[in-house]
Amino acid sequence: MHPKSSDSQALKRFKVLDLTRIRSGPTCVRTLADFGAEVIRIESPSGLDPNEGALGGRETYDMLNLHRNKRSITLNLKEPEAREIFYKLVGQSDVVVENFRPDVKFRLGIDYETLSVINPRIVLASISGFGEDGPYRKRPGFDQIAQGMGGLMSVTGFSDQGPVRAGIAIADSGAGVFAATGILIALLERESSGRGQWVQSNLLHAMISLCDFQAARYLIDGEVPGPSGNDHPFATPMGTFQASDGYFNIGASGTNQYRALCEVIGRIDLRDEPRYQKNPERLKDRAYLNAELNKSFTQNTTAFWVQALNDAGVPAGPIYNMQQVFEDPQVQHLEAAVKLPHPRRGEIQVVSQPFKLSRTPSAVSFTQRELGEDNLDILSELGYTFEEIKQFQQKKVI
Numbered sequence: 019m020h021p022k023s024s025d026s027q028a029l030k031r032f033k034v035l036d037l038t039r040i041r042s043g044p045t046c047v048r049t050l051a052d053f054g055a056e057v058i059r060i061e062s063p064s065g066l067d068p069n070e071g072a073l074g075g076r077e078t079y080d081m082l083n084l085h086r087n088k089r090s091i092t093l094n095l096k097e098p099e100a101r102e103i104f105y106k107l108v109g110q111s112d113v114v115v116e117n118f119r120p121d122v123k124f125r126l127g128i129d130y131e132t133l134s135v136i137n138p139r140i141v142l143a144s145i146s147g148f149g150e151d152g153p154y155r156k157r158p159g160f161d162q163i164a165q166g167m168g169g170l171m172s173v174t175g176f177s178d179q180g181p182v183r184a185g186i187a188i189a190d191s192g193a194g195v196f197a198a199t200g201i202l203i204a205l206l207e208r209e210s211s212g213r214g215q216w217v218q219s220n221l222l223h224a225m226i227s228l229c230d231f232q233a234a235r236y237l238i239d240g241e242v243p244g245p246s247g248n249d250h251p252f253a254t255p256m257g258t259f260q261a262s263d264g265y266f267n268i269g270a271s272g273t274n275q276y277r278a279l280c281e282v283i284g285r286i287d288l289r290d291e292p293r294y295q296k297n298p299e300r301l302k303d304r305a306y307l308n309a310e311l312n313k314s315f316t317q318n319t320t321a322f323w324v325q326a327l328n329d330a331g332v333p334a335g336p337i338y339n340m341q342q343v344f345e346d347p348q349v350q351h352l353e354a355a356v357k358l359p360h361p362r363r364g365e366i367q368v369v370s371q372p373f374k375l376s377r378t379p380s381a382v383s384f385t386q387r388e389l390g391e392d393n394l395d396i397l398s399e400l401g402y403t404f405e406e407i408k409q410f411q412q413k414k415v416i
Contacts, residue, residue, distance in 0.1 A: 019395060021384055024087040026054035028378035032205065033111040035060060035104075036088060037128070039067075041161070041187055042145045042221065043117035044084040045194025050113070050201065051087035052371050052380040058107065058396060059088040061389060063414055066094055076389065077360075083368045085386040086358060091397075092390035092416045095126050099415045104128070106400050108136050112214075113201055117145040120155045130216040141204040143197045143217040150218050159221045164189035168225025173232050176247040192224035253297055254304045255279065258337070260312050261320040269333035271297065278330045282323075283314035356382045390416065 023030065029050055036047045036059040051057040061067065074080065093100040108114060114133060116123060123129045123144065130142045144150060147159015165171050165183050175182030200217035208214055226233055232243045232251070243251060248258035253271035270279045273295060280289035288310060293299045300307060315323055320336050327334035338346065344355055344367075355367040371380040393416050397407050410416045 020089070020387070020392065022089060023056040024052055024054050024383040025381040026052065026378060028053040028375060028380070029055040032056070032113065033058070034113040034115065035107055035111050037114065037116040037118070038145070039117065041080075041084070041190040042159075042194045042197070043115055045191050046143065046145065046197040046201070047088070047115050048084055048086070049195070049198040049371065052382060053375075053378070054381070055113075057088040058111075058392070059085065059090050059387070060093050060095075060104065060107075061090060063092045063094055063416060064389060066414075076386070077363060082358075082360065082363075082366060082386055086368060086382050087384060088387065089392040089396065090387035090390055091393050094415055095128070097413070097415050099410065099413070101127055103397070103400065103402075103410075103415075105136050107396075108133050108140060111137070111140065112205065113141045113143065115143045115145075115197070115201070119158065120144070120146050120150045134214060137214070139208060139212065139214045141201055141208070141214040141217060143201050143219075145193050145197050146218070146220045148222050149220045154222075161187040161190045161221065164221035164225045168222055169229045169233065170225055173229070173243050173245055173251075175245045177245050182245070188228060189221040189225040192228045193219045193221045196224050196227070249304065249308075252301065254300050255307060255311060257308070259308070259315045259323075261315050261318060261323055263319045265337050266315075266320045266324055267335050267337060268327065273297065275332050276300065279311075279327065279332045282326050282330050282332065283311065285310070285314060358382055358385050360385045 032050070032055040034047060034050050034055045034057045036043070036057050038044050038047055047057055047059075062070070064070070093104055095101055095104060114128070116128065118126075130144075133140050133142055146155070147164065148154035148157055162183050165188065166181065168189060170188065171181035171183055174184060197217060197219040200219060204215050204217050235241050235243050235251075248267075250256035250269075250271065255276060256269050256271045258265050258267055268279070270276050276294065277289045280286065288294060288307070293303065294307070324334045324336055336342070343349055349355075354370055354372075356370045358366050358368055360366050366385070368382060370382065374380075394404075394407060397410070397416070398404075402410075407416070
């Protein structure tokens with residue numbers, strides 16, 4: 019028999035039903051799965067889900083990274099018998115996570131009011147594009163749309179070009195992480211109230227929240243920020259500089275760090291210039307100051323400057339491609355990638371959880387299951403006979 023959950027002990031007592039697809043929902047559930055919750059991923063039987071293959075197929079890097087540590091059952095929730103099976107699972111579970119459009123859950127009968135009658139302790143987490151109500155509730159959610167509407171694209175890129183999206187699905191991932199946080203808060207609160215609740219997150223609000231200081235800049239000071247390229251919006255020298263073999267980053271926002279930087283490159287004149295003793299004055303001359311610094315940086319390599327600057331207490335770092343990221347000794351020390359056997363692709367690596375617990379760390383224990391691989395085991399645990407399960411298959415309930 020296959021394992022039911024990862025080897026982590028942190029969330030072992032919880033059972034989670036995963037109805038999610040694409041990225042935001044799976045990102046949420048992956049956190050719970052990696053910390054030991056028993057996750058049952060509920061998918062449509064083959065050929066019924068219009069999103070089937072949306073990420074390029076079941077064995078793509080994306081699917082394998084998102085869906086480890088989960089059991090798999092197929093249920094056609096449009097069929098009454100399948101919903102009955104789902105309701106039985108709800109009765110013995112702690113959490114249900116879905117990221118359908120807001121109206122779909124009501125059509126399928128998996129909304130919070132329905133589920134809470136079956137199990138008053140259930141926590142339902144819903145992730146949507148724009149929220150569960152309001153004028154945009156029925157709009158389809160997509161990461162790049164949220165990046166644009168949430169303000170990120172307006173502050174990304176350079177002032178002489180159009181808006182630029184981030185190179186990752188940051189709104190999707192953010193909404194997923196916020197939903198996981200909400201679930202954990204709801205489970206903690208349930209310990210005192212004995213009742214579950216409805217947790218909601220959405221891509222638009224997640225994107226606004228992740229803009230954080232830029233959003234607060236407008237809300238509190240009324241200033242509408244624009245793009246500042248690779249420079250920090252209001253601190254300098256803090257941005258991207260050019261060495262003899264490429265680019266690297268510096269974060270010398272404080273005056274002491276600025277003075278140390280000038281000493282490293284031998285520009286005592288810049289260190290002692292009266293106008294540059296405070297950040298606002300340096301900011302006024304940023305273009306000139308950056309050009310002067312780059313004259314020195316182009317005389318040596320990225321590795322040289324990163325080492326010399328860090329030795330002097332000036333934050334600096336290389337700009338890696340993904341191969342270089344995972345070759346870095348600190349990244350390897352952090353175990354940001356973990357190995358996992360796959361029956362056809364052999365040994366693969368996936369991205370680990372970015373936070374650690376000292377006694378009950380996360381664990382990546384098994385790869386994505388085949389579609390419906392756990393049908394027999396899970397239905398048997400619910401008390402269905404082998405004959406009943408065969409009938410479900412014949413009627414395409416599962």
